[in-house]
Amino acid sequence: MDPFRFTIQARSGRARVGLLTTPHGRVETPLFMPVGTQGSVKGLLPKDLKAIGSQVLLANTYHLLLRPGPERVQALGGLHRFAGWDGPWLTDSGGFQVMSLGHLRRIDEEGVVFQSHLDGSLIRLTPERSIAIQEALGADFIMAFDECPPYPSSPEYLKASLERTLRWLERSLKAKTRPDQALFGIAQGGTDAGLRALSTRETLRFDLPGYAIGGLAVGETKEEMFPMVALSTEILPEAKPRYLMGVGHPEDLVAAMGLGVDLFDSVYPTRTGRFGSALVPEGRINLKNAQYLEDKRPLEEGCDCYACQTFSRAYIAHLVRAEEMLGGILLSLHNLRFLHRLTERAREAIRQGSYGAFAREFAERRFGKEI
Numbered sequence: 618m619d620p621f622r623f624t625i626q627a628r629s630g631r632a633r634v635g636l637l638t639t640p641h642g643r644v645e646t647p648l649f650m651p652v653g654t655q656g657s658v659k660g661l662l663p664k665d666l667k668a669i670g671s672q673v674l675l676a677n678t679y680h681l682l683l684r685p686g687p688e689r690v691q692a693l694g695g696l697h698r699f700a701g702w703d704g705p706w707l708t709d710s711g712g713f714q715v716m717s718l719g720h721l722r723r724i725d726e727e728g729v730v731f732q733s734h735l736d737g738s739l740i741r742l743t744p745e746r747s748i749a750i751q752e753a754l755g756a757d758f759i760m761a762f763d764e765c766p767p768y769p770s771s772p773e774y775l776k777a778s779l780e781r782t783l784r785w786l787e788r789s790l791k792a793k794t795r796p797d798q799a800l801f802g803i804a805q806g807g808t809d810a811g812l813r814a815l816s817t818r819e820t821l822r823f824d825l826p827g828y829a830i831g832g833l834a835v836g837e838t839k840e841e842m843f844p845m846v847a848l849s850t851e852i853l854p855e856a857k858p859r860y861l862m863g864v865g866h867p868e869d870l871v872a873a874m875g876l877g878v879d880l881f882d883s884v885y886p887t888r889t890g891r892f893g894s895a896l897v898p899e900g901r902i903n904l905k906n907a908q909y910l911e912d913k914r915p916l917e918e919g920c921d922c923y924a925c926q927t928f929s930r931a932y933i934a935h936l937v938r939a940e941e942m943l944g945g946i947l948l949s950l951h952n953l954r955f956l957h958r959l960t961e962r963a964r965e966a967i968r969q970g971s972y973g974a975f976a977r978e979f980a981e982r983r984f985g986k987e988i
């Protein structure tokens with residue numbers, strides 16, 4: 618039986634509720650994946666992530682390659698055991714972080730050569746090596762080794778890059794040995810509709826358990842990004858999960874779920890939490906702002922998270938000003954719970970066949986009035 622079966626449970630317009638089976642349990646989509654870059658969602662205990670409804674965690678291959686190394690993680694039982702999360706994990710393939718973090722030295726047909734941001738040592742990543750690393754780490758979902766072109770890129774560069782990414786996808790698939798891991802392909806093509814369609818169609822020639830929409834959320838405008846998301850989900854098969862990489866603003870999740878996206882990841886909720894901001898239906902409040910120092914209300918009225926059930930905005934504003942660890946911890950916990958509640962409510966609305974009303978109500982509160 619297919620260890621990664623995906624079945625559609627309900628539809629509302631193009632939005633859908635899916636049930637995704639994995640070797641580490643079944644998960645409901647649409648879902649948001651908290652990012653645990655180095656095998657830890659910064660400041661949060663796995664048991665608390667479970668309690669707020671996290672289902673799948675994401676870890677970064679680039680970071681775990683540099684430290685502690687995939688061999689060590691494997692020797693210590695793999696990611697699930699090592700990091701104390703027995704639900705599904707997804708690892709990325711390392712290329713993207715090399716572009717953004719590592720000191721890229723060269724990119725050619727073989728792969729990429731980069732300098733570690735930790736000690737400057739030279740490291741080579743190829744499709745084969747990326748898959749071997751992800752197999753050692755032991756995630757349930759692994760990603761093909763691709764190139765995410767910088768924004769903006771010329772059509773010529775975009776085309777050459779997407780063609781190489783397709784050759785790298787073939788090599789990634791050939792290098793795969795574990796049947797208990799699902800390899801997702803990643804479509805590219807930037808914000809060029811013709812190239813986006815071409816890359817998506819060519820990626821579909823590989824029969825894979827899921828497909829990612831890559832190359833977006835890299836600095837383009839929303840007006841450029843969303844037509845590419847819509848185009849992608851028109852082409853991608855209904856029966857497979859669609860993963861929009863790096864998208865994590867609430868309004869973007871609501872729009873993309875309405876376009877049939879099933880999986881999301883972003884550092885936004887945890888990073889903005891560490892920087893002192895809380896996600897609320899109207900948008901975001903920054904607890905560094907003096908106006909909250911005597912505000913007895915919770916971060917968000919009606920939120921069921923521990924931070925909102927236990928503390929006031931005034932206390933959390935104090936923690937943020939005092940640079941107490943607990944400030945970032947409580948805000949990260951709330952922000953993730955906010956996104957998990959959003960996807961829970963979205964799944965419920967889809968089941969009721971009323972996703973349009975849900976999206977409109979969300980938009981009215983988010984954009985209806987200034988905070």
Ligand SMILES: CCNc1nc2cc3[nH]c(NC)nc3cc2c(=O)[nH]1
Nearest residue numbers: 709710713760765831832833834863
């Ligand atoms: C799995 C590694 N490959 C890979 N990661 C990505 C991560 C992203 N993160 C964002 N915005 C924050 N866009 C992304 C695009 C890609 C992409 O096109 N490819």
